[in-house]
Amino acid sequence: MRNYKFRLYPTVSQEDVLVNNINVCRWVYNKFIDYTKKGTVSQYDLQDYLIELKQQESWLYNYHSKMLQMVCVQMSGSQKALKSLKENGKKTGSLRFARYGEYRTFIYNQSGYKLENGKLTLSKIGDIKIKQHRIIQGKIKQVIITKTKSGKWYCSVTCELDKTQPPIINFKKVVGIDVGIKNFAYDSDGSVTPNPLNLKKMLKPLARIQRKISRRQIGSNNRKKAIKFYQIIHERITNKRKDFHHKLSTTYARKYDVAVVEKLQLTNMVKNPKLSRSIMDSSWGTFLQKLEYKCKLYVEVEPRGTTIDCSRCGNKVPKSLAVRIHRCDKCNLVIDRDYNASINILHKVIPSERRKSTPVEISKRSMTQEAHSKDG
Ligand SMILES: [Zn+2]
Known part of the structure; x- marks a missing residue:
């Protein structure tokens, strides 16, 4: 269906x-x-x-x-x-x-x-x-x-759908995708999709209308008008977000046969109040649902170790959420933390890929620049 x-x-x-x-x-x-x-x-x-x-x-x-x-x-x-x-x-x-x-x-x-x-x-x-x-x-x-x-x-x-032959899956066309707040998606081939943060941008007008509604008399036509306007904006945000999810999932499904992602643990993340707004805005769950039905094969892996482990040598590099860059003392790998995570996600399904895929290192200078611009 x-x-x-x-x-x-x-x-x-x-x-x-x-x-x-x-x-x-x-x-x-x-x-x-x-x-x-x-x-x-x-x-x-x-x-x-x-x-x-x-x-x-x-x-x-x-x-x-x-x-x-x-x-x-x-x-x-x-x-x-x-x-x-x-x-x-x-x-x-x-x-x-x-x-x-x-x-x-x-x-x-x-x-x-x-x-x-x-x-x-x-x-x-x-x-x-x-x-x-x-x-x-x-x-x-x-x-x-x-x-x-x-x-x-x-x-x-x-x-x-017609009950035709199952699709032929090319396991070489495989990608690991890490979803996050800074970057909506970072994949094991190094492609980044920034978070559109639609809701954040629309939050001000939304709050303005909400104030307007509360000032209007209950039952009045002006209040009804304001409520309708609020609903229109709300729908617009939802539609924008859906559109974004559709486009991104279609891009992945066309390029790859197998998508590997982390099992989401939203309950833990929403507890952090600073993060919750962004989480609601990104709504990865609905994106992953779309990805799941568009991809030929969709695999969820346990998130354990994906941010800590070095994707090149396996060394453990613990880091807080604020640290955006993965630096390994053992093999000197310096890459974006989400990039590192996406490769680890991929390795959970295809471990043999570990030696083959050497992540493209970004020069330290451009890395710090990028980190600054992202934090700002
Ligand atoms: Zn390493």
């Missing part, structure tokens, strides 16, 4: 129709909430109840039947989630009615959709302009239409 997300550009009248479909799903969902007040009901019971509802409310026939059936699936999913929470000793109430604006999606499953020539055709709705920036692979199984809080429309497409 593979997922794609595309932006939709409905016309004004189409937007009304989409909102209407969401509201119909919400209406059915809320009917289900009412129906399940007595206790848990199975998905089949819900489907029977849906047929009953349709007989009472014949206008429901104007909507794609699979879409309404997916509300049954969703409802039974919510019930299961609630049940497992209860079983794990969590305090839970009952499922709440979905209010206007809380419910923002509807699903077309298995049938009723077509995606071609920059158009998404939905049965009982029509052709909607779509920005398809990627060619999809496999057969479309499901389409989820979502309205974001700021009012944009997106379409998530789930595809089932």
